[in-house]
Amino acid sequence: MxxxxxxxxxxxxxxxxxxxxxxxxxxxxxxxxxxxxxxxxxxxxxxxxxxxxxxxxxxxxxxxxxxxxxxxxxxxxxxxxxxxxxxxxxxxxxxxxxxxxxxxxxxxxxxxxxxxxxxxxxxxxTGEEDDLPPRLDADFDSKKTASIPITYGCNNFCTYCIVPYVRGRERSVPMGQILDEVKTFVEKGYKEIMLLGQNVNSYGNDLATGENFAILLEEICKIEGEFLVRFISPHPKDFADDVMDVIAKNEKIARCLHLPLQSGSTKILKLMNRKYTKEQYMELAAKIKRRVPGVSLTADIIVGFPNETEEDFLDTLDVVEKIGFESAYMFMYSPRKGTAAAIMDGQLDQEVKKERLQRLIDLQNRKSREASDTYKDKIERVLVEGPSRKNENVLTGRTSTNKVVLFAGDKELEGTFVNVKINDCKTWSLYGEIVNE
The missing domain is CATH 3.40.50.12160 (Methylthiotransferase, N-terminal domain)
Known part of the structure; x- marks a missing residue:
């Protein structure tokens, strides 16, 4: 062989x-x-x-x-x-x-x-990037999580991003194909379905059927079986009220929403071509928290974008402080050849970017710890992923909010949902015990 x-x-x-x-x-x-x-x-x-x-x-x-x-x-x-x-x-x-x-x-x-x-x-x-690729079967390394692309490409042309140039313009996969794949993976035993797209909540904009992301989520939740739906990544400018409503009323949809911020400065957001302001982002985050009880928010954040001043960076810290992301993916801006940002005036020194990134990391670590502490004494429904990599006698799993939980239990529980009472909280992990409630 x-x-x-x-x-x-x-x-x-x-x-x-x-x-x-x-x-x-x-x-x-x-x-x-x-x-x-x-x-x-x-x-x-x-x-x-x-x-x-x-x-x-x-x-x-x-x-x-x-x-x-x-x-x-x-x-x-x-x-x-x-x-x-x-x-x-x-x-x-x-x-x-x-x-x-x-x-x-x-x-x-x-x-x-x-x-x-x-x-x-x-x-x-290497072509044609404007065509929908054929739907192919997949063999995932995780026997618990399967992913399904619902869109390909991107129409947003953020000035730092090369994706629209290599993956083409946005194309939505017909809903029937997506639902068939969800059914297939659920029947195979997958307990977590991840919907993928550069901008999942603009799903259907290019279809003549009237289908949209809210309708897709609603139809997926009608599929029989015990499973959890996650999706990445939505764009803040397209996050509609009907999507919030569908999430709020369907427990099959995970209570962790990744909402890329990129910058807290309205000036920098405009230079990035993000099409929302600091205030609009914060209002959206507040609305999601009101309409989806128990939701956790995560974000992508770039520091050191061209022309970012100390005041602009402080705006980013202000958003992180006030919203309280459970976690964030934080990066120093690096020029990408072929993008508009790479040839902008006002490129920052590497040392300035490093210093700002560390300040952001320090703040986010504190906010992540504060978020973890809110789980103390709560009972969380956890998808068991299997033995911990550091200690095979302990099981690891994730909550609907995507928080890592460690607890004692039989290895045969892998791939099932269990209720865990949280007894101890660290910045990145929770510790608990299985309960029957």
Whole structure:
């Protein structure tokens, strides 16, 4: 049996596409392994959101050169970086056999057959990014969580982001296809369904059927079975009242909402082309908390965007302080070639960005601890993920609000929902015991 390795970089959409690549290769008779030294084929599923992505990928290709020389390993590059670089990637690195954009992974069997025939030096598939890719079965590493793309591409053109240029304009998947996939994964035993899109709450804007994100969520919740629905990422400018109402009345929808902030400064938000102000974001967060009791909010935040002053940064700290995110993904701005922000005047020194990022992290850590403390003595419904990586005698799971919980219990509970009373709270984890309530 031939061995294959899949290495994934980047976002949840790439994780989903890697799960599909895994299924394709398994159907072709490949054994999926993590041992590169034993691989007959290696696929790097790449990201291009950050400038440093290229360095990481080039470094991995350097590692693969020796394996290829020893075993004749077939090397394939898929994903956004492959879509962006195309044929130039194969020219720069002759060891690459296959370059394949994120819309084209269904052609992997054809590409492998061509390379194995010896008649082709390289196989390049990098179009058309405006087409909906075929719906493919997936084999997820987690037997509890399955993900489903509901849109592809993006129409927002935030000035720091390359995604619309490599994934194309936004296209919605027909609702019937999505519902069929949800049913299939629930029947397979998955307990958590993650809906994916660059901007999930603009789902349906390009469809002539009148379907929208609220309707999609409502229909998913009608599907029989015990499961939890999560989604990433919504855009604040499109977060409608009907979506809040659907979430509030359906316990199948997780009470954790990721609401990217990016900056707390209205001036910087305008430069980012985010299409909302500081005040509008804060009003939206307050409305969500009122209409969806028990909800937790998380965010993405960028510090050091071009022209960000100390006053602008203090606006960001003000939003974080007042909203109280349970957690946040925090980054220093890094220029991305091909985006409008990369050529803006007012680029900040690295040291200024580092100092601001640390201040933001310190504040968010305090807010995360405050949020954790609110769980003390509460009973939470938890999806059991399995034994803890640090202590196999303890189980780990997540609440509807996506909080990690550690507790004693039988390993056979993996993949089920249990009630856990929270006895102790740390910044990132809760500790409790299973109860029958």
């Amino acid at each position: 031939k061995n294959a390795v899949i290495i994934t970089y980047g976002c949840q959409m790439n994780v989903n596409e890697s799960a599909k690549i895994k299924k394709i290769l398994q159907n072709m008779g490949y054994n999926i392994t993590e041992e590169i030294s034993e691989a007959d084929a290696v696929f790097l599923n790449t990201c291009t959101v950050r400038e440093g992505a290229a360095t990481q990928i080039y470094g991995k290709l350097g590692e693969l050169k020796a394996v290829r020389e020893k075993r004749g390993t077939i090397i394939g590059i898929t994903g956004c970086f492959a879509q962006e670089q195309g044929e130039d990637l194969a020219k720069k690195f002759p060891i690459i056999d296959i370059v394949m954009g994120n819309q084209n992974i269904g052609k992997i069997p054809t590409a492998l057959e061509k390379i194995e025939s010896g008649d082709f030096k390289h196989v390049i598939y």
